[in-house]
Amino acid sequence: MNLLLIRLIIFAVLFWAGLKLYRMYREWKLEQDAPRRVEDAQMVRCAYCRVHLPEADAVRRDQLWFCSDDHHARFLEEQTPS
Numbered sequence: 001m002n003l004l005l006i007r008l009i010i011f012a013v014l015f016w017a018g019l020k021l022y023r024m025y026r027e028w029k030l031e032q033d034a035p036r037r038v039e040d041a042q043m044v045r046c047a048y049c050r051v052h053l054p055e056a057d058a059v060r061r062d063q064l065w066f067c068s069d070d071h072h073a074r075f076l077e078e079q080t081p082s
């Protein structure tokens with residue numbers, strides 16, 4: 001009877017340790033994935049104000065990147081002599 005109780009306790013401890021290890025592994029995996037996603041986001045530079053921003057937030061016009069359509073218009077104004 002006493003041996004069975006010890007076995008039960010050992011099983012419970014092993015189960016608890018396994019669960020804790022699994023949670024630690026999951027947190028570690030999330031931390032490993034998170035920075036890579038940031039690196040994947042390609043940074044581009046606005047041709048007008050030279051500010052760096054993610055490609056998803058930028059606008060592409062005539063092979064150039066701009067932070068907004070407004071800066072694209074201003075860039076064109078400065079390029080074309082009046």
Ligand SMILES: [Zn+2]
Pocket residue numbers: 046047048049050051066067068071
């Ligand atoms: Zn800009």
